[in-house]
Amino acid sequence: MLYLPPDAENKQRRSTVNWPRRFQELAEKAKHPALKRYYEAAIAAAETPIKDVPMVAVDFETTGLDPDKHGIISIAVIPMTLGRIDMSQARQWVVKPRRLLTEESVTIHGITHSEIERAPDLAQVIDPLLEAVAGKVWVVHYNGIERPFLQGGFKERLNETIHFPVIDTMEIEARFHRQKRSLWDKITGKKPVSIRLADSRQRYNLPFYAPHDAMTDALACGELLQAQIAHHFSPETAIGDIWLP
Amino acid sequence: MEAEHVEILNFLRKYSPFNELPEEELQLTAQNTSVAYFKADTQILEFNQHIDALHVVRSGSIETYHKDGSLFNRLDEGGFFGEAGLLRKGRVRFPVKTIEDTLLYYIPGDLFNRFYDEYDAFADAVEVEEQRRVSHAVKTHESRNRTLSARVETLITREPIAINKSASIREAACLMTDEKVSSLLIYDDEKRDIPAGIITDKDLRKRVLAVEKDASDPVADIMSENLVFVQHNNRVFEAFLTMLRTNLHHLPVLRQSKVIGVIALSDVARHESQSSLYIVSSIFKQTSIEELSQLVPDVHKSFVRMVEEDANSRIIGSAMATIGRSFKQRLLELAEEKYGPPPVPYCFLALGSMARDEQTVVTDQDNAMVLDDSFEPKLHDKYFLNIAQFVSDGLNACGYTYCTGDIMATNPNWRQPLSKWKEYFTDWIENPSPEKLLHSSIFFDLDGVSGEMRFAKELNQLIRKKAPKHKRFLGSMARNALNRTPPLGFFKDFVMEKDGKHRDSINTKRRGTGPVADLIRVHALAIGAQRQNSFARLEEIIDANILPKGRGPDLRDALELISMVRIRHQALALEAGDTPDNNVAPEDLSDFERKNLKDAFQILSNAQKYLRYKYSGG
Numbered sequence A: 001m002l003y004l005p006p007d008a009e010n011k012q013r014r015s016t017v018n019w020p021r022r023f024q025e026l027a028e029k030a031k032h033p034a035l036k037r038y039y040e041a042a043i044a045a046a047e048t049p050i051k052d053v054p055m056v057a058v059d060f061e062t063t064g065l066d067p068d069k070h071g072i073i074s075i076a077v078i079p080m081t082l083g084r085i086d087m088s089q090a091r092q093w094v095v096k097p098r099r100l101l102t103e104e105s106v107t108i109h110g111i112t113h114s115e116i117e118r119a120p121d122l123a124q125v126i127d128p129l130l131e132a133v134a135g136k137v138w139v140v141h142y143n144g145i146e147r148p149f150l151q152g153g154f155k156e157r158l159n160e161t162i163h164f165p166v167i168d169t170m171e172i173e174a175r176f177h178r179q180k181r182s183l184w185d186k187i188t189g190k191k192p193v194s195i196r197l198a199d200s201r202q203r204y205n206l207p208f209y210a211p212h213d214a215m216t217d218a219l220a221c222g223e224l225l226q227a228q229i230a231h232h233f234s235p236e237t238a239i240g241d242i243w244l245p
Numbered sequence B: 001m002e003a004e005h006v007e008i009l010n011f012l013r014k015y016s017p018f019n020e021l022p023e024e025e026l027q028l029t030a031q032n033t034s035v036a037y038f039k040a041d042t043q044i045l046e047f048n049q050h051i052d053a054l055h056v057v058r059s060g061s062i063e064t065y066h067k068d069g070s071l072f073n074r075l076d077e078g079g080f081f082g083e084a085g086l087l088r089k090g091r092v093r094f095p096v097k098t099i100e101d102t103l104l105y106y107i108p109g110d111l112f113n114r115f116y117d118e119y120d121a122f123a124d125a126v127e128v129e130e131q132r133r134v135s136h137a138v139k140t141h142e143s144r145n146r147t148l149s150a151r152v153e154t155l156i157t158r159e160p161i162a163i164n165k166s167a168s169i170r171e172a173a174c175l176m177t178d179e180k181v182s183s184l185l186i187y188d189d190e191k192r193d194i195p196a197g198i199i200t201d202k203d204l205r206k207r208v209l210a211v212e213k214d215a216s217d218p219v220a221d222i223m224s225e226n227l228v229f230v231q232h233n234n235r236v237f238e239a240f241l242t243m244l245r246t247n248l249h250h251l252p253v254l255r256q257s258k259v260i261g262v263i264a265l266s267d268v269a270r271h272e273s274q275s276s277l278y279i280v281s282s283i284f285k286q287t288s289i290e291e292l293s294q295l296v297p298d299v300h301k302s303f304v305r306m307v308e309e310d311a312n313s314r315i316i317g318s319a320m321a322t323i324g325r326s327f328k329q330r331l332l333e334l335a336e337e338k339y340g341p342p343p344v345p346y347c348f349l350a351l352g353s354m355a356r357d358e359q360t361v362v363t364d365q366d367n368a369m370v371l372d373d374s375f376e377p378k379l380h381d382k383y384f385l386n387i388a389q390f391v392s393d394g395l396n397a398c399g400y401t402y403c404t405g406d407i408m409a410t411n412p413n414w415r416q417p418l419s420k421w422k423e424y425f426t427d428w429i430e431n432p433s434p435e436k437l438l439h440s441s442i443f444f445d446l447d448g449v450s451g452e453m454r455f456a457k458e459l460n461q462l463i464r465k466k467a468p469k470h471k472r473f474l475g476s477m478a479r480n481a482l483n484r485t486p487p488l489g490f491f492k493d494f495v496m497e498k499d500g501k502h503r504d505s506i507n508t509k510r511r512g513t514g515p516v517a518d519l520i521r522v523h524a525l526a527i528g529a530q531r532q533n534s535f536a537r538l539e540e541i542i543d544a545n546i547l548p549k550g551r552g553p554d555l556r557d558a559l560e561l562i563s564m565v566r567i568r569h570q571a572l573a574l575e576a577g578d579t580p581d582n583n584v585a586p587e588d589l590s591d592f593e594r595k596n597l598k599d600a601f602q603i604l605s606n607a608q609k610y611l612r613y614k615y616s617g618g
Helices: A019-029 A033-040 A103-109 A113-118 A122-133 A146-158 A169-177 A183-187 A197-203 A214-232 B006-014 B023-031 B083-087 B109-118 B120-144 B169-179 B201-209 B236-246 B265-269 B274-283 B289-293 B296-308 B313-339 B377-397 B418-430 B453-469 B471-481 B509-527 B534-544 B551-575 B591-615
Strands: A055-062 A072-080 A091-094 A137-140 A166-168 B034-038 B043-045 B053-059 B062-065 B071-075 B096-098 B102-108 B162-164 B183-187 B197-200 B250-255 B258-264 B346-351 B367-371 B415-417 B446-451 B489-491 B494-496
Touching: A019 A033, A033 A122, A055 A122, A055 A146, A055 A214, A072 A122, A072 A146, A072 A214, A091 A122, A122 A146, A137 A146, A137 A214, A166 A169, A169 A197, A169 A214, A197 A214, A214 B006, A214 B034, B006 B023, B006 B102, B023 B109, B053 B083, B053 B109, B083 B109, B083 B591, B102 B109, B109 B120, B162 B169, B169 B183, B169 B201, B183 B258, B197 B201, B197 B250, B236 B250, B236 B265, B236 B313, B258 B265, B274 B296, B274 B313, B289 B313, B289 B377, B296 B313, B296 B551, B313 B346, B313 B377, B313 B446, B313 B551, B346 B453, B367 B377, B367 B418, B367 B453, B377 B415, B415 B418, B418 B453, B418 B471, B446 B453, B453 B471, B453 B509, B471 B509, B471 B591, B509 B534, B509 B551, B509 B591, B534 B551, B551 B591
Parallel strands: A055 A137, A137 A166, B162 B183, B367 B415
Antiparallel strands: A055 A072, A072 A091, B034 B102, B043 B096, B053 B102, B062 B071, B062 B096, B183 B197, B250 B258, B346 B367, B346 B446, B489 B494
């Protein structure tokens, strides 16, 4: 179960990173041309209302949870705005991890060894991937996977890493559903509210989607963000109040 | 690698009309879907907004509304909306609001339109879904009318209060005061179940105080006997009509031949449209044709109000028939004041829509007179002609135009003694031909309005006894019932006829409610149905199990729909200051009405085919 470490749960402060300026700096430093182009595409400033921010729901399926030991096996990206998630622009790649593919993860992801054997290395999808996410704020459920795995993968292949702002729907869920757990709840052993993707979705009357398909999880996550904004924020809320600090 | 959209695909595969599409089109649809989430109580579509996608409810539920804000439909998972806008002008006809937190899938309009054109099964499934909605729309509509369609028993709040017939008037009055009731049932010692009589506040006033009757006399002296009952499961409006017809303000309610309570006019009035009550009572206060004719604007207002209050066609039809009947009754009273009491007993008949309790504001007068068999033309006919003429002229002045087919009591053929009427009916039933019955089918909906009501009853009994046994009669009636066919459908602003011609308007009576009533009448005659209202007849027909499964309810929904389109159209004309009629131009219909009318006409057409099959060879 993926619960946030307790000290991270209640943190809620405005991001101090000035992402547009950071992107300018990163664009100058970047060596890989695709990465340079990625940074050169504009990124929303913290004060932009979320309704005006181009976003992309992203999900990675990996061979495990540790970016240092495990690798990416599939990537799904779905461009979205607060108003619409656009499946016609969605892209998905299966890639061949440089790390061992365990039997367990195969059964989880439903992707076979032979599919993965035939798949390209992450290096070969960097260009189209960066093109698909350029100018967009990432939306993920649990920040511990996508950004660290991509950063690790880039470091290994390009010898330079990648930085970008991320909205974490699990962190948002923790903001609204974890604060309420009182001392009494802890003493009496009442379980904390689950903020896993499927359980979170249920709270907003979102349908059940079978987990562990990258495209489905990305869609599930994008829908959850729309629901969270509808219930807890407004379309006018500044993106800086929503993305991870 | 082409991205798979497993969840969207699996969802679409489950629901009509998408499950009619081949796999590759489904894939394409899933890949081009977009998604949005809405909190409960969010307006999704505004009236006349541009629309470019079919909206499918993935989770949650929504409501669609009429322009006036009244509810049209509710949809939940798998339901879709916006197809009307896509197929036509790309504009929203029905505003949509979420009633729960809702996730929507959007299917691009160009894809939907291509599927609709290329795949007949897909197009049919869209239409079928709409047909299901016709029935749903009618049901929703009915549930909103629960005050009007409520059952009598829902008005009963307490056990009936009763006293023995040997009690004194004073004891009865004290009991009524203690129990705070305005009526009291009177029981006989021997017969415990059914009360022997009833007294009301009014009786104490009129039959005791006003005549200085001794309060120690037995209450039996002042009670009303021959009680009129209503059944516990009668609708409130039916009880209301009974009160209006009988002029009784308290009716005991029966359940399994036991009185379970008494309902008073005041109970009913709270549940009924005040306006039609007011009109009926004022009709009986007018003293001339001229005064009566001045009530016509009020009649129209009450009609419009009932439409606005969303009454269904059965209630409106009943209320309007009651008003029409009251005009006739009052005119007969005025005629008898003018020409003196009748020399022999007679019964004035209502025929057609009035007898069926299915009137609107556009209606002509169809009536007849049944005279006592002691009638002697030379001595008496002058009197009855005068009465008939007076009533007929009066009705014409009150908006019930003369019957173009001359089916009126002024016509000597339709002003005959009971024995002659029995001969007529016997001849029509035993020696039938379609030609002979062409103009007499209207007589098979008959009801007494005033006078010797037993004459009307006897004729109805004769019909019910004879008709089911005479196949040739039923066959001839069936053939005539097929003379008027529904139009094929609508294309843009005209109506397509079966022969390929088109018209710019449709006569909703001649092409819709008329043929439905005709075919229901044939089935009703075949089973000797007791009641005359088309909806009531249909209930008996469904119970008799002579229609294929599901056809009865379909026909009921179709009749309700066509009737309401007709009624609404007339109400709109009245509001605009125009003369109401039965001709509806397709461009005046909402997309909803147009689509559903098309379905309703299809149901009618199928019902006609079945009628032909069932009664052919007659």
